[in-house]
Amino acid sequence: MHAPFIALERSFQGFQNWARVDLPDRPEQGNTHVAGETHEYINTPTEPGAKEFPVGTIFVKTVESTKKSDIFGMVKRGAGYNASGASGWEWFGLRARPDGSVAIVWRGVNAPDGETYGGDPLGGCNGCHGAAAKNDHVHAYSLAHR
Numbered sequence: 049m050h051a052p053f054i055a056l057e058r059s060f061q062g063f064q065n066w067a068r069v070d071l072p073d074r075p076e077q078g079n080t081h082v083a084g085e086t087h088e089y090i091n092t093p094t095e096p097g098a099k100e101f102p103v104g105t106i107f108v109k110t111v112e113s114t115k116k117s118d119i120f121g122m123v124k125r126g127a128g129y130n131a132s133g134a135s136g137w138e139w140f141g142l143r144a145r146p147d148g149s150v151a152i153v154w155r156g157v158n159a160p161d162g163e164t165y166g167g168d169p170l171g172g173c174n175g176c177h178g179a180a181a182k183n184d185h186v187h188a189y190s191l192a193h194r
Contacts, residue, residue: 052127053104060121060142060150063089063108069188071109084113088188098191100184103127107186108142119144122173122186130157133174134185 071086091106103126111118121140130137141153154160158172177185184191 051103052125052129053123054125055106055121055123055138055140055155057150057152059091059106059123060108060140060152063091063106063150066091066108067093071188084111084115086111090189094191100191101186103136107189109188117144119150122177124184130174133157134177134181137173137177137185139173 066089069088069090071088073083073086087110089108089110092102092104094101094105101124103124105124107122109118109120109122111120119142121142122134123138123140124136125138126136128136138155139158140155141159143151143153145151158174177187180187
């Protein structure tokens with residue numbers, strides 16, 4: 049087992065310069081999944097033939113809508129973290145500061161109640177990403193095509 053990777057605020061800084069995937073527009077689904085321009089960023093693309101994302105992989109998803117702007121993160125923490133959900137992954141709510149840096153608003157095995165995705169009827173982070181279990185719980189960045 050690999051040692052765990054503990055993400056800190058500095059881990060997310062400059063994510064706009066990472067490899068980017070533009071996600072297709074999707075319809076709004078309640079308060080947690082707003083429609084809008086959506087991008088996903090990865091800190092280190094995987095090696096060809098990888099079967100899972102390595103510990104230390106960081107994804108950042110940005111959603112810009114007319115209602116609000118959201119930034120979320122998922123980090124491959126490893127070491128058995130979140131074993132009953134998306135195994136190895138930790139979820140983050142992030143916020144852009146006026147100076148362009150990124151702050152961590154919340155983190156954990158799911159979003160806390162009262163936060164976007166907290167109490168989500170779709171099952172929160174783990175429930176949604178469970179549908180992508182064959183791709184190590186990641187929707188947009190496919191292991192099969194790397």
